[in-house]
Amino acid sequence: MTDAQNIHIQNGGRSEVVQSNGVTSNGHHHHHSSGSKHKSHSKDKHRDKDREHKSSGSSSSSKDHKSSRDKDRHKSSSSSSKHRDKERDSSSSSHRSSSSSSHKDKDGSSKHKSSSSSSSGHHKSSSKDKERRDKDKDRSSSSSSRHKSSSSSRDKERSSSHKSSSSSSSSKSKHSSSRHGGSSSTSKEPPSYDGVFVKPEPVSQPLIPGGLIEPFHVPEEFNSYNPNTAINCNGNGNDGGANYKNGYEDSIVEIKKEESFNNLSQASSCDYSLSQFRSDEPPFEVKHEQSYAEDDSTMNDNEQYEEPEEMDEDEEDVPLAMRKRKQEAPDQAHGGMDDDDDDIPLLARKKPKKESKEKKSKKRVKEEADDMYANVKPKKIKIKKEAEVKTEAVSPAKRQKIKEEEEEVWRWWEEEKRADGVKWSTLEHKGPVFAPPYERVPRNVRFYYDGKPLELSEETEEAATFYAKMLNHDYCTKEVFNNNFFKDFRKSMTSKEKEIIKDFRKCNFQEMFNFFQAESEKRKAATKEEKLVKKNENEALMKEYGFCMIDGHKEKIGNFRLEPPGLFRGRGEHPKMGMIKRRIHASDVSINCGKDSKVPPPPGGSRWKEVRHDNTVTWLASWIENVQGQVKYIMLNPSSKLKGEKDHIKYETARRLDKVIDKIRATYRDEWKSKEMRVRQRAVALYFIDKLALRAGNEKDEDQADTVGCCSLRVEHVQLHKELNGKENVVVFDFPGKDSIRYYNEVEVEKRVFKNLELFMEHKKDGDDLFDRLNTQVLNEHLKELMDGLTAKVFRTYNASKTLQSQLDLLTDPSATVPEKLLAYNRANRAVAILCNHQRSVPKGHEKSMENLKEKIKAKRDAIDDCEAEYHDFKKAAKRGSVKEKVNADKKGKQLERLKDQLKKLELQETDRDENKTIALGTSKLNYLDPRISVAWCKKNGVPIEKIFNKTQRTKFLWAVHMADEDYRF
DNA sequence: GTCTTAACTTAGGAATACAATC
DNA sequence: GATTGTATTCCTAAGTTAAGAC
The missing domain is CATH 1.10.132.10 (Topoisomerase I; Chain A, domain 4)
Incomplete structure (x- = not known):
């Protein structure tokens, strides 16, 4: 035991000294410092200034990107300050941190966001892997925090006048500071976040229609582009570069030939580009004639840019809003965005909504599977001979099984679809499977505090085991994780335990960790028979709870087990990582089933939170998860009709987009010249979504990791280079996307886009929204007008499939x-x-x-x-x-x-x-x-x-x- | 009209199963 | 048969979008 205090555990391969608690102290905690982001809460981005921006840093530079994946992921660090404020918060002030966290209550107001004054900032700590971390570190510095606003400020702003605020127009929100600021722009160095970097992404650049030139793309290399680029964009080649090339490059080259005209985009997937903008496409036709022309022509700078009417270069500099004021054009184009409106960034971001969704319909039938299916049993692809699929070795028993499965197939796609929002007529299931009850560890497996064994109450012990099980994980080197855990750990303690256990550093979970490791080894070393027994038990459980009867068909459930208690593992620098996800009881669970069906019996004597019969939704059970306050569901497997039909509709919507894509592209290109800033921003954002397959980018609360998508890009995520590596008008994107995965891409864009970006970034600092007059709701509402069912994510599906x-x-x-x-x-x-x-x-x-x-x-x-x-x-x-x-x-x-x-x-x-x-x-x-x-x-x-x-x-x-x-x- | 929440899709990593090699 | 490498499955976090609440 004592020894326990200092044990070496392997962490990712290296061994580190563990403190008494078993926590490794390898120094990786960088996070905090760097990372903290203060987000304020509010959603709006308004960010007031107050937010500090945390950091500042440096940024940019980078090291190489190459490295690896991890690298890429930004998980961490960067934050920027954006403060989103919501005015609402004003009221509140709590820190989010406070542990418990807020969940989102409905009231909302409260909850959230408030808080935090930024001061605290949270640190989001680091990232997942160490590697990443390391990398991140570098980056982090750079990155900075994002503060989402502080409260005060926000309040003001938002409300009334937003504009007022200021001057800075843009600033609304997020503002942020600078931390990066400079860097970013300035530094352009490519990538490198932390050095690692990784994947570059793809972009494709379209080409312009007609062969116009789009500036970007250059095919120059496709080669480059792809392979390397893509991947490593940075060129480092090492990683893949060369190799990559082998395969890829060649192909690409070919492509090039074929599609000659198109240039592809650089990076991206190459082809991708292709997919878009076909050369043969006529130039956009569209509404205004002029526009099209633009392309190339346009691109000549001035010319186009200056539209006779409005923008001359001079003007360009001036934010649209201001310009307007000055000129007060009579007809403001529609709506004109009068100043007022226009100028105002969207602070408020709210959401519009809806679109018609397509409904699904149904069809069903049963039947067998397809031929192709039959053979199956492929497994590795090592194909040496041609088509040989190995049908071969399928044992009779297996064959029988396959046959049975086939017979159960519901050929819904041959049935008629239902157009109302009703998802099912009858639904019966057994309810979810609960996590097994906590089993205490053997008495000789002890928790130590300050070097001495300490007996814990059951609840406290369970919480300790949650941490102990993760002792060799990188999470345990993160301060945020440890702090959050300890806070919740203390909540689970008896008052007596609370008296004793006050310092996390004195906690030692090592013996518990060792115990679980041994258990795991034991499991692995189990005999075949033992494993078989277990497998059979599992199958039996699956048989009973893994399926439901829906509209007369037996369908597989996707996740029939409730999530077991444990520690929340957020990705990136999630401020809530390490919090305890509590055990779910029947009283937390809502059941949804058919009115006439047998309601699943809750476990022993308990009662469900609710039993409802809502056939307009697809879930069978739901509960609210305590860490983030979000609703979790038990739904059907992807093979089900409900999911499949929706999937089919998704692709059909994308195919419909194909029919109008030319027009949409022409339109948004035309809108790059709009008098209205909001229209220009929307058009440029849509261009990125289309060309680069970016996600929409919803606003996020401060109690979430600081990641962005297109609409939520901030100034520090984009760098403009008139020239870079021989290309002109290059936009370098470098931001943490979904799951804190780094998106890095150097994209050559059309001059008009470039100029617009310069305009959007004028007078803004890091932390400010790039598209301050745009959010996903606004964008999607616009898209809906262009095509029924069109939303930002349809572009991703479309371009991927294309x-x-x-x-x-x-x-x-x-x-x-x-x-x-x-x-x-x-x-x-x-x-x-x-x-x-x-x-x-x-x-x-x-x-x-x-x-x-x-x-x-x-x-x-x-x-x-x-x-x-x-x-x-x-x-x-x-x-x-x-x-x-x-x-x-x-x-x-x-x-x-x-x-x-x-x-x-x-x-x-x-x-x-x-x-x-x-x-x-x-x-x-x-x-x-x-x-x-x-x-x-x-x-x-x-x-x-x-x-x-x-x-x-x-x-x-x-x-x-x-x-x-x-x-x-x- | 604005903001919150519900519902559902998309995502990467861990765990596990399985195949190829040693 | 043991070990190693790879593919698949499981798990659940993190997005998007529509709907609901004031």
């Missing part, structure tokens, strides 16, 4: 072998993943496995050398004559060939593995790519569907397998 299709067209050689075709498919998929910035952290052990591979390669090379020498000798000997020697020489020659082939294969593997180390292909396949494109491609090219979709995917996309024939086009 890219897949165009890439498949380009990369598939009909006469190639199946493995070659698969390679083409994967490359197309990769282009989409890059476009969408789907990253993953470098797999554990990646480095080691690369080392092993390298060693193997080296060994192979040595073997080849030896073999070559021997071959030489044999050949010499053979010359002299003996038959035997000739035979030997032949044999050696063959062996040499074989070795060389093996070497090639290994080298390819190395390239491939490294290329993919930070790219996640699955996310796009599952969520963005119309499965019918893949199905059609398979059918057309004689590739078994199993090579493309694994079993889960096939189940999810069964509708597509049945629906699409080889001629399907997105």
